[in-house]
Amino acid sequence: MSVEHFTSADASTWFQRLDQQIFLADVLSQDSGAAMSVGFARYGKGEKNPWKMTYDEALVITSGTFTVEGPSGSVTAGAGEVIYLRAGTEVVYVADEDAELVYVTYPHWLTAAESSVEAHRLNDFHEA
Template identity: 70%
Template sequence: MAAVERFASKTTTSWFQRLDQQVFLGDVVDQTSGAEMSVGFGRYGKGERNPWKVTYDEALIVTKGSFTVEGPEGPVTAGVGEVIYLRADTEVLYVANEETELVYVTYPHWLRATENSAEAARLDEFHEA
């Protein structure tokens, strides 16, 4: 991995889909990159919902549409150019209010953190798209 890189969602080579939903995630920086964090792109169809327990810190940057994260203190909604921050060990529900694209940044790597948690079985909901 180079010291400085640029990524675009259209160049993401490996997308994962949640069940048969219009929920797609594609890492561009993962645990194999040598970095301490994950970076990727998400695409959600309008109305799609994804329950999850975040076992890592995460920032979601909305680049298209409107996205809500329902957490213990209630819903938080962001539009284009806005960021939602999630703390580790929080049960959430991701909700796409309209067709949405976003960038996610996690620390540490979301996949490794999930694999090593009580939430590991939730990974079975995803398959290569």
């Protein structure tokens, strides 16, 4: 299919980070045949997730306010705004309030993370 439409209801499996109110779900994964990943994330107010980027990522904030802390400072965005992250950057995702967002990664985030020295970070996630 050359044109597709997704909502968070299309996500078949949600993953939670530890016991935090952080939930992630791909709607376009490495199994799709596409060159990128697309998914949805939900963060509860005050939740934080440290991560090292092993792929490029665009975060499209759909509700709430979301901050990414990086080596050159923090970037905050609200609904309708985008935060772009480059591979190789150490970050902390922070929900300033309950937030929902769409993430788009290139290449596929899971494949990139699994084949990197950062693979251990995936152990923090379990099926919700």
